[in-house]
Amino acid sequence: MGPLPVSQLLLALISLTVALDNGLLKTPPMGWMAWERFRCDINCIDDPKNCISESLFRDMADRLVEDGWKELGYEYVIIDDCWMSRLRDEQGRLQPESFRFPGGIPKLARYIHDRGLKLGIYADMGNYTCMGYPGTTLDNIEIDAQTFASWGVDYLKFDGCNSNPVEQMLGYPLMSKALNATGRPMVYSCSWPVYQGGLPPNVNYTLLGDICHLWRNYDDIQDSWDSLQSIIDWFSNNQDDLQPIAGPGRWNDPDMLIIGNFGLSLDQARSQMAIWAIMASPLIMSNDLRNLDNSARAILQNKVAIGINQDPLGIQGRRLLKEKSQIEVYWRPLVGSTSALVFLSRRTDMPYRYHTSLAKLNYDAGNYRAYDVFGGSLVKGLNATTELTLSINPSGVVMWYVYQETQYKEETETLHRAKHGHHTFL
Ligand SMILES: *[C@@H]1O[C@H](CO)[C@@H](O)[C@H](O)[C@H]1NC(C)=O
Ligand SMILES: *[C@@H]1O[C@H](CO)[C@@H](O)[C@H](O)[C@H]1NC(C)=O
Numbered sequence: 001m002g003p004l005p006v007s008q009l010l011l012a013l014i015s016l017t018v019a020l021d022n023g024l025l026k027t028p029p030m031g032w033m034a035w036e037r038f039r040c041d042i043n044c045i046d047d048p049k050n051c052i053s054e055s056l057f058r059d060m061a062d063r064l065v066e067d068g069w070k071e072l073g074y075e076y077v078i079i080d081d082c083w084m085s086r087l088r089d090e091q092g093r094l095q096p097e098s099f100r101f102p103g104g105i106p107k108l109a110r111y112i113h114d115r116g117l118k119l120g121i122y123a124d125m126g127n128y129t130c131m132g133y134p135g136t137t138l139d140n141i142e143i144d145a146q147t148f149a150s151w152g153v154d155y156l157k158f159d160g161c162n163s164n165p166v167e168q169m170l171g172y173p174l175m176s177k178a179l180n181a182t183g184r185p186m187v188y189s190c191s192w193p194v195y196q197g198g199l200p201p202n203v204n205y206t207l208l209g210d211i212c213h214l215w216r217n218y219d220d221i222q223d224s225w226d227s228l229q230s231i232i233d234w235f236s237n238n239q240d241d242l243q244p245i246a247g248p249g250r251w252n253d254p255d256m257l258i259i260g261n262f263g264l265s266l267d268q269a270r271s272q273m274a275i276w277a278i279m280a281s282p283l284i285m286s287n288d289l290r291n292l293d294n295s296a297r298a299i300l301q302n303k304v305a306i307g308i309n310q311d312p313l314g315i316q317g318r319r320l321l322k323e324k325s326q327i328e329v330y331w332r333p334l335v336g337s338t339s340a341l342v343f344l345s346r347r348t349d350m351p352y353r354y355h356t357s358l359a360k361l362n363y364d365a366g367n368y369r370a371y372d373v374f375g376g377s378l379v380k381g382l383n384a385t386t387e388l389t390l391s392i393n394p395s396g397v398v399m400w401y402v403y404q405e406t407q408y409k410e411e412t413e414t415l416h417r418a419k420h421g422h423h424t425f426l
């Protein structure tokens, strides 16, 4: 498009304050997204099982329902880039590539809704999507929002390739308004911060929280421990800026869970689940649910880890300590004065025996119990000064759910929900 008319710029600026406060995502979203595992595989002739097509999303919806994911809260099935035709239709609407989506998006949405799941889709604020498909320029925002609503979409990931900062400043709030104006409650995931370096003052997180439900702050995750570590470090190093802005309806998004793919060991997979739970991150898997080994499944379906992630207070956790021994300690406060601790080893030698006490981690005097989230055992009779020795595997974690013995004679709400399999953790 040409230079921006000044009137349009002013109009957008004065209406920036509109909120997309439609009550969605009181806890971080859970589900499945195509990108990290299936990328832009559009070759349905040679690779029919793995190409971006309606059958891939139907397969994943089937697995979510039949393999116990849905009842744990994994409910969004999200299409990423490469679903579109290279051309808009005669009315200027986006359309799916017809060979790969012969039934169209409304039919896929019905399939997903019929199974009690929700459908997410992808668009890009800019001239083209990151992979070169039609973008949503400023003049197309309204029609695209209307199209998605008419198809029954429940969630929009709005990427930002091929746009400039001024277009992004206008486009992200405008899409928020346009989604709201459709009358269909939709989750709005904004990639805007990634394109602005992810930090204040370039990024105004107060504004983001008003107009989006979640936002990608940093680089795309890749299928490796290196990538995962760089993400954990970036979010922790910048936690003073990022931690306070998260809360019900407004989440930082460090990107997809890669557990069940090729790049992580068993310990590293637990580390991702533990840190994502501490950081109140979206639990959006990108893996092949049709071929998942039991250890990956057990980690992703760990009810206490999920319960911690979905805690109703929605307070993002923090890195408390970064020891010379390369042990890091993370902490998250949870409902009912309970809390979660994660001890992460960045070592590369052997299990490390880490000595600490709850008092050293700022816990008040009192008698505590700790549930070992991945070990499955309960540690009783702790007080704040009890000396603890934890054995933490290289690139692995020990994750504890901690509560006061006096306060909970039997079990806490989080453990109760975990044991009795409630559908949501609200
Ligand atoms: C639109 O925004 C208003 C005001 O924040 C909110 O009450 C309403 O639920 C929103 N509707 C949708 C469909 O997003
Ligand atoms: C988008 O396309 C317009 C029109 O061709 C062009 O002027 C503009 O520079 C492009 N923007 C970006 C960020 O590529």
Ligand SMILES: *[C@@H]1O[C@H](CO)[C@@H](O)[C@H](O)[C@H]1NC(C)=O
Pocket (backbone or CB within 6 Å): 016, 017, 204, 205, 206, 207, 210
């Ligand atoms: C950030 O956005 C909020 C909400 O729109 C606004 O009130 C505030 O002035 C902005 N802050 C800065 C530094 O621009």
Ligand SMILES: *[C@@H]1O[C@H](CO)[C@@H](O)[C@H](O)[C@H]1NC(C)=O
Pocket (backbone or CB within 6 Å): 382, 383, 384, 385, 386, 387
């Ligand atoms: C805490 O527990 C230790 C044993 O683990 C015990 O020696 C100590 O007296 C206890 N302290 C308090 C204040 O109860």
